[in-house]
Amino acid sequence: MTSPEHDGVHESQPLSAADVFDAAWEEKVRSAMASTGWNADLAIQAARGALDVLAGGLTEDEFQSRLHDAYLREFGVDLRPRTEEEMEAAALELDTAAGAVALPVVDSRAAAAGEAPVAVTARGASAHPTVSRRTAIAVAGGGIAALMVGDLLGARARQAEAQTPGHGSGHAPTGPTNGAGNGAANGKHKVQMGMVIDLERCDGCLMCVSACKKAYGLQDGVHWLYVLAYKEPDKPNNVNLLVRPCQHCSNAPCVKVCPTGARHRRSDGIVLTNYDVCFGCRYCQVSCPYGVNYFGWEDPKDAGGGFTGERKDGRGKSVIGAPPRGVMGKCIYCPGRQDSIHQEPSTHCSVSCPMGVIHYGDLNDPESEPNRYLNKRVADSGGKLSTFRLLDDLGTRPNVIYIGHRPSRRAEPTANPVKYEDWGLVNERRTVLEGPEPWFKRMFGR
Amino acid sequence: MTEADRTKTILRSIHGRPSRRYYIIMALALLGIIWYGQAYVFQLQNGMIVLGIADWGSSGGIPWGLYVGSFIWWVGIAHGGIIVSAAVRLFRLNTYKPVARLAELLTLIALSVAAFYIVVHLGRPDRVVTSMLRGWPTTVHTSPLAWDVTVITLYFVLTATYLYLTIRADIHSLKMELPRIFSPLYAVLLIGYREDEKKKIEGMAWWLALAVIILAPLFLHGGVIPWLFALLPGQPGWFGAAQGPQFLTIALSSALGGVMIVAYLFRRLYGWEELLDDNVFRGLSRWLALFAMLFLWLQLQKIITGVSIAPDSIHTATRATVSEPLYWLALALVGGALGWFGLQMLFPQLFTVERTVVAAALPVMATLIEKFLFVVEGMMHPVFDLYQGVPGYYTPSWIELSSVVGAISLVVLFFLIVSKVIPVIEVEVEHDE
Numbered sequence: 001m002t003s004p005e006h007d008g009v010h011e012s013q014p015l016s017a018a019d020v021f022d023a024a025w026e027e028k029v030r031s032a033m034a035s036t037g038w039n040a041d042l043a044i045q046a047a048r049g050a051l052d053v054l055a056g057g058l059t060e061d062e063f064q065s066r067l068h069d070a071y072l073r074e075f076g077v078d079l080r081p082r083t084e085e086e087m088e089a090a091a092l093e094l095d096t097a098a099g100a101v102a103l104p105v106v107d108s109r110a111a112a113a114g115e116a117p118v119a120v121t122a123r124g125a126s127a128h129p130t131v132s133r134r135t136a137i138a139v140a141g142g143g144i145a146a147l148m149v150g151d152l153l154g155a156r157a158r159q160a161e162a163q164t165p166g167h168g169s170g171h172a173p174t175g176p177t178n179g180a181g182n183g184a185a186n187g188k189h190k191v192q193m194g195m196v197i198d199l200e201r202c203d204g205c206l207m208c209v210s211a212c213k214k215a216y217g218l219q220d221g222v223h224w225l226y227v228l229a230y231k232e233p234d235k236p237n238n239v240n241l242l243v244r245p246c247q248h249c250s251n252a253p254c255v256k257v258c259p260t261g262a263r264h265r266r267s268d269g270i271v272l273t274n275y276d277v278c279f280g281c282r283y284c285q286v287s288c289p290y291g292v293n294y295f296g297w298e299d300p301k302d303a304g305g306g307f308t309g310e311r312k313d314g315r316g317k318s319v320i321g322a323p324p325r326g327v328m329g330k331c332i333y334c335p336g337r338q339d340s341i342h343q344e345p346s347t348h349c350s351v352s353c354p355m356g357v358i359h360y361g362d363l364n365d366p367e368s369e370p371n372r373y374l375n376k377r378v379a380d381s382g383g384k385l386s387t388f389r390l391l392d393d394l395g396t397r398p399n400v401i402y403i404g405h406r407p408s409r410r411a412e413p414t415a416n417p418v419k420y421e422d423w424g425l426v427n428e429r430r431t432v433l434e435g436p437e438p439w440f441k442r443m444f445g446r
Numbered sequence: 447m448t449e450a451d452r453t454k455t456i457l458r459s460i461h462g463r464p465s466r467r468y469y470i471i472m473a474l475a476l477l478g479i480i481w482y483g484q485a486y487v488f489q490l491q492n493g494m495i496v497l498g499i500a501d502w503g504s505s506g507g508i509p510w511g512l513y514v515g516s517f518i519w520w521v522g523i524a525h526g527g528i529i530v531s532a533a534v535r536l537f538r539l540n541t542y543k544p545v546a547r548l549a550e551l552l553t554l555i556a557l558s559v560a561a562f563y564i565v566v567h568l569g570r571p572d573r574v575v576t577s578m579l580r581g582w583p584t585t586v587h588t589s590p591l592a593w594d595v596t597v598i599t600l601y602f603v604l605t606a607t608y609l610y611l612t613i614r615a616d617i618h619s620l621k622m623e624l625p626r627i628f629s630p631l632y633a634v635l636l637i638g639y640r641e642d643e644k645k646k647i648e649g650m651a652w653w654l655a656l657a658v659i660i661l662a663p664l665f666l667h668g669g670v671i672p673w674l675f676a677l678l679p680g681q682p683g684w685f686g687a688a689q690g691p692q693f694l695t696i697a698l699s700s701a702l703g704g705v706m707i708v709a710y711l712f713r714r715l716y717g718w719e720e721l722l723d724d725n726v727f728r729g730l731s732r733w734l735a736l737f738a739m740l741f742l743w744l745q746l747q748k749i750i751t752g753v754s755i756a757p758d759s760i761h762t763a764t765r766a767t768v769s770e771p772l773y774w775l776a777l778a779l780v781g782g783a784l785g786w787f788g789l790q791m792l793f794p795q796l797f798t799v800e801r802t803v804v805a806a807a808l809p810v811m812a813t814l815i816e817k818f819l820f821v822v823e824g825m826m827h828p829v830f831d832l833y834q835g836v837p838g839y840y841t842p843s844w845i846e847l848s849s850v851v852g853a854i855s856l857v858v859l860f861f862l863i864v865s866k867v868i869p870v871i872e873v874e875v876e877h878d879e
Contacts, residue, residue: 226504230832242832253679259591260573261581279577280494280569282509283591289680289830291503296569298495325493326569391830394679409758413834428835429505435496438488438844 192269194363196370199404211352217307221429224331246331247398254284314339482852506835515818517563522697527553532655683763703810735787779812
């Protein structure tokens with residue numbers, strides 16, 4: 001199979017819950033719920049509402065309020081927080097509980113400086129590193145040389161810190177449900193988050209592209225996830241598709257070339273940009289062979305007003321949401337979702353895809369969802385499945401495994417089956433990057 | 447020319463009221479700086495959206511442009527200076543001694559302009575020092591940009607130290623004749639000066655010259671600057687083991703051209719025909735001819751290998767280069783200079799300083815065009831060209847174009863001021879004994 005079929009292409013309307021949870025699905029739910037004795041209608045309504053919240057069509061508030069009475073009738077109580085105060089109180093409660101049980105974490109900076117490890121709570125570690133008086137005097141007294149050594153140790157410590165996901169957060173990922181928290185600490189299993197993308201199932205509807213843009217308040221023309229359409233010269237009638245998120249390479253050129261260390265790789269293999277450190281030289285963008293980076297050329301000015309959610313991941317680093325002006329951004333594999341104890345590994349694009357194209361999880365875990373999916377596809381195809389990693393001959397060790405046709409060197413770009421414009425998206429960002437006119441043009445006209 | 451006469455001639459630039467011409471040039475330079483200043487403020491206020499650059503890939507743009515091209519160009523020019531000066535000291539090329547200090551000064555200001563280009567090219571220039579230093583111990587292991595800043599800083603320190611050491615004797619011997627208004631500066635420059643330090647200083651300067659002559663060609667313009675591009679996996683237009691030698695020949699061509707232009711302007715401004723005599727220009731033009739020839743020869747290597755049975759992506763990138771008229775303009779300018787210098791060698795009666803300097807200016811222009819094209823074209827033809835937005839397009843904005851004017855104005859202003867403060871030609875003649 002070299003090209004997906006396009007007779008099933010969706011209309012250009014954004015997909016709603018009704019499209020995903022269709023009549024057949026309803027039937028399944030009803031039969032499953034029958035034995036429980038609970039209200040199947042309420043379950044269906046809740047599921048649809050939840051999808052609408054994800055897609056951005058419904059706020060969490062509206063969702064909670066809409067079903068409040070039904071919940072009371074069914075369960076007698078509704079413990080879900082509804083007002084903002086209630087939500088804040090609930091979040092605080094969760095934080096306090098997590099802080100109280102936080103495991104002792106060794107202060108890596110002190111350890112690197114050759115001192116006795118100091119136990120601090122996970123919450124305190126990143127905010128107030130413990131530095132003993134002896135270290136302080138040694139550093140101060142040593143002059144430039146000591147500063148250099150200190151800086152080196154600091155960098156090592158930062159590196160070590162970057163290796164600890166969830167460190168410094170009340171939401172430390174724990175348990176086998178979460179790929180990020182699983183393993184790295186015990187040294188047995190090295191987590192590598194990644195994707196299996198089944199191009200043979202993709203119909204190019206661009207729902208993933210739109211979901212990503214909405215979730216992070218990305219500016220027009222910024223496509224952290226982008227769907228390319230192309231043709232091979234020997235089969236000019238076939239339109240092939242390539243879904244292109246960041247490849248989160250194990251040997252990422254962008255991480256290597258970054259002169260500030262802002263672009264880094266987390267211990268779960270997610271490649272991120274620290275928005276508080278990046279100084280916007282764009283070397284990562286220049287070095288990336290996939291073209292996944294999108295710079296903050298201006299202040300966000302889209303209708304959404306940019307991103308208003310939590311900017312920090314589990315380690316307390318600013319890596320989430322559209323980048324501020326002057327700083328580089330790209331696909332982030334939704335670290336907020338990975339660092340939450342409430343969720344299975346997933347990304348906005350993977351959950352929004354109606355065709356089941358994107359499968360996200362730990363590629364090093366044979367039991368992870370993407371690996372199970374891949375194995376099943378291999379088995380179903382009788383071992384004849386075409387899989388590839390994009391431009392892996394460049395030595396980048398990308399962490400997206402594609403199922404489907406590998407584009408040849410002679411492939412040519414072509415029009416997408418569903419246009420970006422149909423979703424109200426801008427395809428080429430260059431066309432909307434227009435700054436204000438300088439004073440002399442305003443004054444003297446053209 | 448007696449030594450007293452010579453000293454008097456050199457001090458012409460410092461003594462007396464500046465001429466009208468001096469003030470006019472200064473006013474123009476200030477205007478150029480102010481013009482770019484307001485352009486840069488506009489860029490800071492509105493973000494880098496006001497530049498012509500954009501993301502490559504789906505966006506259809508080019509993320510690096512004239513700013514980066516100019517950065518390499520100025521680093522290249524910075525070579526001229528100190529290499530000429532170091533060669534004078536190490537190989538006793540005394541013909542060029544009169545331009546040695548001018549050349550050192552050109553190195554210092556050209557490196558400063560290069561650093562300035564790095565800063566204006568950043569999205570968050572306020573973080574340049576903090577972010578760079580914070581990451582340096584780790585980033586220096588893998589980031590060519592971190593190597594770059596390191597080597598340029600080292601180069602700047604070596605050059606500044608070299609200039610400082612060699613200028614002390616001059617300032618000491620001329621102390622009475624230098625303007626009193628700058629005496630605090632002279633006092634600082636002369637801290638710890640002893641009459642008998644000369645021999646030791648000579649030794650130190652020799653070692654510095656040796657360090658510079660190894661560092662600059664082999665590890666800066668023949669090293670970290672081309673590696674900034676040639677080590678990346680996805681841009682075949684930048685790939686190539688010969689990128690180092692190529693960069694070096696381009697740099698040396700622009701550098702020698704730059705030194706000749708500066709020397710000529712001083713000769714005109716202060717009537718220094720005897721100090722900066724025809725032999726200086728004749729000699730420098732021969733060196734320039736050699737580097738121009740190597741420049742063209744290495745371009746030939748690139749084209750010949752790139753357009754024949756090269757791997758697909760390199761083939762595409764090279765084909766794009768040779769179909770670009772600006773590229774041929776650059777080669778024609780260098781070829782024109784080379785042709786003229788050749789004619790001058792065959793028919794010495796054709797030689798005039800003016801003609802030589804005009805010819806020397808051609809490679810200087812050519813190298814700016816070549817550097818600009820090199821940066822932009824490398825991004826236009828990446829290995830992964832499945833995007834509809836590839837090849838992207840780029841037109842420098844008025845701000846980026848203004849920066850070229852601003853940078854040249856800054857260099858002019860620097861020379862105007864420096865020539866009033868220190869002797870820009872070495873007064874001490876008996877260094878080598």
